[in-house]
Amino acid sequence: MGGLRILVASSEVAGLAKTGGLADVAASLPRALAGRGHQVAVVMPYYAAVRRTGTPVEKTGIALPVPLGGRTLACRLLRTRLPNSDVPVYLVEHPPFFERDDGPGRGLYQQGMPGGYKADYPDNAERFTFFSRAVLEAVPFLGFTPDVIHANDWQTGLVPVFLNEAYRTKPAYKHVRSLFTIHNIAYQGTFGPEVMKLTGLPGWLLNPGQLEFHGYLNFLKAGIVFADAVNTVSPTYAREITTPDFGCGLDGLLRGVSGKLSGIVNGCDYADWDPANDRHIAAKYTADTVTAGKAACKADLQKRFNLPQKPDVPVLGMVARLVSQKGVDLVLSAAPGFLDLGCQLVFLGDGDPEYHDELNDFKARHPDKVGVFLGFNEGLAHAVEAGSDLFLMPSRYEPCGLNQLYSLRYGTAPVVRATGGLADTVVNATEEHLKAGTATGFSFGEFSARALYETVKWALSLYRTRPADFAQVVRTAMAQDWGWDRSAAEYEALYRKVSRVG
Template sequence: MTVSPMYYHYDELGEPCGGVHLDVCGTGVDIQYFHHHRDGVDLVFVNHPCFIENAENIYGGSVMDVAWRGALLSQAAIEAIWHVPCGGFPYGTESLVYVANDWHTALLPVYLQAFYKEHFHLGFARSVLVVHNISHQGRSHWDDVWRLGLPDHHTGAFHLDDPMEGQGMNILKAGIEYATKVIAVSPGYAWEISTDEGGWGLAPTIRNDPMKISGIVNGIDFDTWSPEHDTHLQSDGYQTYGTNLEGLWTGKQACKAALQRQLGLPERHEVPVLGFIGRLDEQKGLDLILDSEEYLMSRDIQIVFLGSGRQDLQDRLYDMECRNRDKVRAWIGYSDQMAHRITASCDILLMPSRYEPCGLNQLYAMHYGTVPVVHAVGGLRDTVLHYDGENEGTGWTFERAEVDKFQWALGQALYSFWDHRDSFMGVALRGMHRDLGWDHAAYLYECKLLEAKYAH
């Protein structure tokens, strides 16, 4: 069963299947449940005006506004087992493992203990908290803890004395402490959040119980991301292609030419095309690319950017394009179609992120035969094996987010492209043939959920 806010009334849902009255942070609330069964999964939606009102900005409002909506969703998810008749009958209370995601629902493990287990309900239920980005924590003034409606003896877990920001309330910290298991979105990120540099103030909490922390890399949806049947590659001169050497030499080259035509770049099959897809901010390391303009433009390359973000970085990208019209194109904004086309058409994808909990673009790139050049952090370290000329590498990596280190790794990739094309194609093929789907990730999640189920 999945439980989600109902931001819109979806046609498939029909009429509500149940409802319940909740006490959310001291406020009485009536909610409705809608249920739909699809592909073997019970999809449950929680209907309340607060979700409809924020449909266009789901994280809108103050921290406590978002926390209130998260508290409502968390309690509704706990109660769903009694009020939603999946298959004609409610789930019941046996063998339950609740999975919460990030700080927005990190209250669920706390509420499970405070409102249910301590009152002799759901005694065998367990909770798992998945951390996608530990920098977002639900921090607020300490006095706001009393607005959560919890008994006094549960408030201590929310306390964080941060050397930079002082004492305050931290919802993610409490969720980590109360959860049976905590899963980060890659093994590398699970380690990083335990360090003072990567834990954003919560490293001591993570290190306090290291056995509950693990990491699992996300998978990609092959129904949406596959060069063999990508709907975005079926027009405008683009074409789908197989995950084999023939696909790289034919279909991918056709996509490369189509991208050059669409963006008004010189149509040259022999020039390496580099791509960047992501938010234009410091985290994504875009400044490392911009600060390498002289290095890049002194080489026979083309580079395409897709993203939006900080205005100063957008301005720098625009200026870089104006200075180098025959080599640079910047698409400010986001286009799902263009993301697919850039991924399929480029020879090299740049991901110089300063931190990257998991990352998906490098997975998409490898599956499309586009070689990633990445900063070896988080999920990038776990998924891209640096090619040293002899091993089974799937890309090139660099160890520190510094311009010279980025240029060194990119230089290795370009050297291979120009002077050792067979080796470069081997790197691309190994990436295409990796198991990047959800089957393996789902198996690892199942193992962790079973560990949580039988934990004391």
């Protein structure tokens, strides 16, 4: 079978501009696809964040005319490459829309508000309508005609709509197909009906069967309806979002298009996340040297968080956005019980101010048992993964999750709620799975502090009284391969099905 030609459209790309897991996928998947022999390019906005990385950016001499709300705006198309690859990244330059992340509290999509909260930019609909249209205007200048345009999340939800309704009759676009990936269905890009005028699309498309959602224009729904195929970032999440509990109002639509909906687990970038060659941790280690390696990393972690360096005290680690989705409230409710079980706890993250306050108060009450770092620090995130004995990830929902994949590779048994990608990647340490040698972590179903506490209690029982069984869980976890080549092979098959190539 011949190679495919793929254009990945994303509002963020790791190594250039990032707020979350979408950026990791938009960087790692194209690299893996290129490694499999496919022709791949990426297109994203040219943010101030890209300039701050110091990445070399070259001018292409290409100016794109982008229709927007009855007028035509000009933008330049710049070019760079994905870090550590030859995959080209095309940057849509329009400073009024995309170079505002240049001051305190100003991000890619949001700005800081009084009280520590964040609010979306009021013109996000205009910004990402413009970007979606620019993606399609860029197609003739890529040096190849894509078999598939792979759009991601609501920020590119209009790409499949524009492709079908405004570009399909043009020769360069006749055979181009689209895949739309939902990374988190809770974020939908819902705007007032007046935004239809910005799109330039026919007003009759704003109907319940296509773009309209309870009187609003919904960018995520647009991508789902108009794309040739839809996927999300784990098989379990693909099933969950067709239910009222997880579908965020779109479950009926997704049940209706279930024939084109699938799930592919994200990969883990082992070039960055592997204790055998991790420059951020105190001691490199493999499955053969995990006992000594993790002991050194644990001592280093305790030192970093100003905790007593006690090798026999289990350390529970958590690295997460401090929001309700991540189950922070469960951890805070169960945390006094964890201390009673003789544990130390370390937290790294940033999010809602009330969680900041609660964590700081908890640390103040137990300074010799609790460590807190509010914000994000890449090196410290690696240290938590390497130095903890258990990693806490009790999410309300989790489309895929990456930290549990990191934890598996680092031999830090993840404690997860069995939802979304967590259910697909962690094998619970039941007696049956322990006997079969397949257990890789610990999981529970009910979203409650009691269920989390009992699961940690069971994990600590193995850790303390059945060390051989606990060591087997660690070794089995480290042997798992959730690398990007596996994910890329599944995406390749999906692209071929969508484009009918090969």
